Structure formats: C-alpha cells, structure tokens
Amino acid sequence: VSLWGEPGAVHMAVREGDDAAIVTLSCPTGRYPSVGRRHPPAVRLERALQDLTGLAAEGLPDARPWLDHGRWGVRHPLWSAETVPADGAPYAFLPVEGEGLHQIPVGPVHAGVIEPGHFRFTVNGETVVRLEQRLGYAHKGTVALMSDAPLAHAARLAGRISGDSTAAYALAFALAVESATASEVPERARWLRGLMAELERLANHLGDIGAVANDAAFAILHAHTGVLREQVLRASDTAFGHRLMMDRIVPGGVWPDLTAQGHAAITAAVGHIRRVFPNLVTVYDETNSLQDRVVGAGVVRPEWVDQFAAGGFVGRASGRAFDARLWAAYAPYPSLRVDPPVFDQGDVNARVWVRIREVEQSLALIDRLLETLPSGPILAPLTSGPQPQSEPVPEMEGAALVESFRGDVFFWVRVTAGGRVAACHFRDPSWFQWPLLEAAIEANIVADFPLCNKSFNCAYSGHDG
Numbered sequence: 001v002s003l004w005g006e007p008g009a010v011h012m013a014v015r016e017g018d019d020a021a022i023v024t025l026s027c028p029t030g031r032y033p034s035v036g037r038r039h040p041p042a043v044r045l046e047r048a049l050q051d052l053t054g055l056a057a058e059g060l061p062d063a064r065p066w067l068d069h070g071r072w073g074v075r076h077p078l079w080s081a082e083t084v085p086a087d088g089a090p091y092a093f094l095p096v097e098g099e100g101l102h103q104i105p106v107g108p109v110h111a112g113v114i115e116p117g118h119f120r121f122t123v124n125g126e127t128v129v130r131l132e133q134r135l136g137y138a139h140k141g142t143v144a145l146m147s148d149a150p151l152a153h154a155a156r157l158a159g160r161i162s163g164d165s166t167a168a169y170a171l172a173f174a175l176a177v178e179s180a181t182a183s184e185v186p187e188r189a190r191w192l193r194g195l196m197a198e199l200e201r202l203a204n205h206l207g208d209i210g211a212v213a214n215d216a217a218f219a220i221l222h223a224h225t226g227v228l229r230e231q232v233l234r235a236s237d238t239a240f241g242h243r244l245m246m247d248r249i250v251p252g253g254v255w256p257d258l259t260a261q262g263h264a265a266i267t268a269a270v271g272h273i274r275r276v277f278p279n280l281v282t283v284y285d286e287t288n289s290l291q292d293r294v295v296g297a298g299v300v301r302p303e304w305v306d307q308f309a310a311g312g313f314v315g316r317a318s319g320r321a322f323d324a325r326l327w328a329a330y331a332p333y334p335s336l337r338v339d340p341p342v343f344d345q346g347d348v349n350a351r352v353w354v355r356i357r358e359v360e361q362s363l364a365l366i367d368r369l370l371e372t373l374p375s376g377p378i379l380a381p382l383t384s385g386p387q388p389q390s391e392p393v394p395e396m397e398g399a400a401l402v403e404s405f406r407g408d409v410f411f412w413v414r415v416t417a418g419g420r421v422a423a424c425h426f427r428d429p430s431w432f433q434w435p436l437l438e439a440a441i442e443a444n445i446v447a448d449f450p451l452c453n454k455s456f457n458c459a460y461s462g463h464d465g
Contacts, residue, residue: 001309001401002410002427003035003045005053007079011425013399013410018327022399022412027055034059041308041432052143054079064092067136067464078144096122096130104446108137115460119449126445131438138464146421151177151382154421155250158411161426162462163244167193167200168404169426169462170249172411175330177251180398180415183382187374189253190331195369196236196245196254197403199266202273202362203232204405205355208457212352213284215450216293224280231269238265253379263370270366273359281356294349298440298452301346308432311407313358314456316342317350324403336368348455358405384417395422404429406459428462 001013001020010032013022025032034057036043046057047066054076057063068075069091075084096103101122108116116137122130142161146154158173159166171193178185210225233243239262240248248254284290304310305318315322323340325333341357343350399412407429414422437456441449 002412002425002431003042003049004412004425004427005049005055005078006423007053010049010055011412013412020401022397030054031056031058033057034061036060036062041435044431044435045427050076052076052078067139069136077141091134093120093132093134094130098124098129100124101129108134117460121446121449123446126447128441128444128446128449131441131449133434133438135434135460136464138461140461140465142426142465143424146424149421151251151415151419151421154413154424156247158426159246159249161465162428162459163246164204165200165404165406165409165428165459165462166244166246167196167249168402168409169411170247171197172400172402172409172426173413174249174251175400175402176398176411176413177382177415178398179400180396180413181382181384182396183252184380185253185331186377186380187331188257188376189378189380191369191373192254192258192378193249194332194336195258195266195366195373196240196248198362198365198369199232199236199239200245201405202359202366203229203236205359205362206232206273208454209280209284209352209355209359211457212294212348212451212454213290215454216290218287218290221280221284221290224276228273228276231272235262235265235269238262250379252382253377255379257378258373266366267370270363274363277359284352284356291349293448293451294352294455295345295347297348297444297448298437298455299346300436300440302344304436304439305346308436310432310436311403311429312405312433313351313354313407314433314436315407316340316354318346319344322408324401324408328401330400330402332369335372336365338365348451351455382419406430406457406462407433409462426465428459428465430458430463434458434463 001015003012009024009026011022011024034046036046037059043062044066046060050056051065051068073083075082101124104121104123106119108118118134120132121128142157146157155170155173159170161169206225206229210222214222236245237243239258300318302319305315305320311322319342321340321342325338341354343353395414395416397414402409410427413424416422433456441452
C-alpha cells in the first residue's frame with residue numbers, strides 16, 4: 001500500500017484480501033533491506049524515502065535521487081538540517097543504445113498551464129522505444145509542514161496536497177485522525193462527505209473525458225464536457241461555499257451544512273447532466289476519427305496493473321476491480337450501491353469508458369445521498385483516544401484508505417494527546433500509475449503521448465507531496 005520513514009525507522013503498509021497492517025522496522029544504522037529489489041512498485045517510494053530521511057535501502061536496484069533535485073540546500077530534511085551545496089550534476093537518465101535512436105526531452109515546463117514534470121523519450125523515427133519520467137518538481141514539503149501542526153491547520157494542508165482531489169485527501173486525513181482518536185462522526189456529516197466526494201469525482205471525470213477528446217483534436221466534446229464540469233463546480237460552490245469544496249471536510253465532521261439552496265443547485269446540475277451526457281457519449285462512440293485515435297492506444301497489460309496494484313480508471317480499464325469505497329467500507333458507502341465498472345482492453349478508450357460509467361454512477365449516488373440525507377449535527381469533538389481509559393495516551397496512530405477520482409489515497413497519522421500531528425505520511429494513487437505510463441507508451445508514436453498521458457491523468461502535486 002505504501003512505504004515511508006521517519007528518523008530511525010521505516011514503515012510499510014500492506015494489504016492482502018480483507019486484511020491490512022502497518023509493519024515497522026527500526027533502523028539504528030540508517031539502513032534497511034530493500035523491498036524494491038523484489039517488488040518493483042516500492043522502488044520509487046524507497047528513493048523518495050532516502051531523499052527525505054537519509055535511510056538507505058540495501059540492494060535497491062535504482063538508488064538515484066527521486067524528489068531531491070539538489071536544490072533544497074539541505075540533505076534529507078526530515079532527518080537533519082545538514083546544509084549541502086547544490087552540486088548541479090545532471091540527472092543520470094538510463095542509457096539506451098541502438099542504431100537510429102535519438103532523444104526528445106519534454107518539460108518540466110510544458111506548453112499548457114499544467115504542473116511540472118520531465119519526460120525523456122528515446123525514439124526510433126516516430127516510435128517510442130523508451131520513456132523515462134523525472135518528477136519531484138512540485139514537492140512542497142507537506143509532511144514537514146504538517147509536523148507538529150495543530151489538527152485544524154494540518155487538515156487545511158491535507159486538502160492542498162492535490163487540488164483536484166482536495167475532498168478525497170481531506171477525507172483520508174480526517175478518517176485517519178478519527179481512527180487514531182477513536183472518534184465518532186455524526187451521521188449527517190458522513191453523508192455530506194460522500195456527497196462532496198462524488199461531486200469531486202463527477203467534475204474531474206467530465207473534465208478528463210473532454211480533455212482526452214481534445215488531445216485527439218476533437219475540441220467540440222471538450223467544450224461541452226467543460227460546460228458540464230463548470231456546472232458541477234458552481235453547484236458545489238453554492239452548496240458548500242467553495243468550487244473545489246476545499247477545507248469543508250475536517251476531523252470530526254464537515255463545515256458548513258448543506259442548505260436548501262445548495263440542495264436545489266446540486267439537483268439542478270445533476271438533472272441537466274443526466275439529460276445532456278448520453279448524447280455526448282454517443283458522439284464520442286460514433287465519431288470514427290476519434291475512435292481511430294483512442295482504440296488500441298497506450299495499452300496497459302493486466303499483469304502490470306496487478307503487479308503495481310494500480311487503482312482507479314487505470315486499474316479498472318485493465319481488469320482490476322479494486323475500489324477503496326468497497327474495500328474500506330467507510331460511510332456512507334456501505335448504505336449505497338457502488339459497482340465499479342471494469343473493462344479488460346487496457347487502452348485509452350477503456351480508460352475513457354470507465355470514466356463514462358463512473359459519471360453515470362456518481363449521478364445516481366448523488367441522487368441517493370440527497371434522498372437519504374439524515375438530519376442532525378455535522379461536527380463532533382474528537383476524543384483523546386480509545387475508551388475506556390484512565391488518562392489520555394501520549395500518542396495515537398490511525399490510517400485510512402479513500403477512493404479519489406484517480407484511485408486509492410492512503411493516509412497515516414500519529415497524533416499527540418494535545419491535538420497535534422506528531423508524524424504523518426500520505427500516498428497518492430499516481431505513485432503506482434506513473435510507472436505504467438512508461439510501459440504503456442512503448443511502441444506508440446510520439447504524437448500519441450499527450451493522448452495516453454491525459455487518459456492516465458496522473459497527479460504531479462499529489463505525487464510529489
């Protein structure tokens with residue numbers, strides 16, 4: 001599920017079937033046996049762990065820096081404040097040899113208003129032989145900023161890890177804190193959290209469907225889905241006072257409450273989308289020039305998805321049905337019908353169809369949530385730990401797995417009795433999706449990369465932290 005460290009120890013969250021655990025290994029010598037040497041999805045996490053804490057994975061197949069670009073002024077900042085000069089050494093991209101090969105560097109600054117990331121293509125003519133990513137440009141030091149922060153401030157930081165998933169991250173942080181403190185959340189607040197999560201999913205999927213079409217030079221679909229996405233954002237603003245619903249999910253519940261005006265705005269937006277969206281799906285499915293671009297492009301094989309446990313539309317488009325709403329069974333989803341759409345083609349088209357089916361399902365879930373929304377309070381105070389007990393425990397740990405529109409978000413937190421964050425860690429679904437994009441683009445043409453990349457829509461900010 002994830003792997004992270006703090007001074008003197010490394011932690012790993014693991015899951016098998018319905019069971020999950022967090023295991024900890026003390027590292028008095030600053031070293032630990034590499035997980036990545038046997039399990040490739042751990043490699044980038046171990047590289048980041050080394051950059052942030054200085055803990056070294058013995059036997060790590062790739063020990064190059066990942067988040068640290070030599071510009072921080074400190075080495076492994078979560079470990080010490082040792083000042084180091086920026087060496088300015090170029091990043092050692094993996095070598096590729098062969099007749100007629102050349103390289104195309106793209107980014108980290110891109111032609112559009114998007115986040116930074118570098119892509120190094122090795123190509124033969126127009127065919128991509130290898131793609132290697134370099135990320136970390138959007139690293140904000142969020143874990144360090146959250147350290148020793150009051151829970152209210154930490155919750156605001158959690159909602160800013162990835163702006164397009166602010167509700168999901170805020171929910172994951174809140175659930176982790178509530179797990180640590182054994183706190184109960186009012187029923188109405190749980191329903192409102194689900195409503196926000198589905199509005200966020202709906203808005204992002206609508207935007208992505210149009211953006212994929214736009215990268216295939218079919219701008220009209222992008223325009224129409226953009227209008228629908230804007231209607232969701234405006235309804236969210238009316239309902240919760242913020243277009244992205246930032247800072248609305250907090251430990252202990254939500255704030256503010258949904259008013260009659262907000263209820264009506266959401267109902268109107270959902271009704272309009274339900275009327276218009278099927279026609280847009282028909283246009284997508286029956287436009288031959290568009291289908292020629294998306295069908296068979298950027299295929300992710302099922303064995304890759306299984307190995308990396310890739311979630312969200314990337315996983316479900318290649319046959320992996322995992323959905324944290326079902327596995328973690330956090331409220332309100334046990335009271336709702338969630339049926340993740342699964343396809344097995346693994347191409348751009350399949351990833352679009354997962355989004356289409358999830359749009360339809362989110363519309364139904366939003367209707368159901370509004371119909372069954374319970375009355376009552378929306379915020380409750382946190383407790384001081386598992387009850388009964390004679391006195392508060394010094395520190396409490398909790399973890400949560402939440403389904404964002406991209407896939408499963410993991411959050412772990414250690415909370416002090418005084419209501420501050422002693423330590424924390426989060427893992428974006430993109431950690432296990434970015435590597436699959438490198439594999440999916442091989443043997444495709446360079447011109448299809450924007451299309452494949454958008455169909456993945458991996459996070460930069462959420463990944464880089």
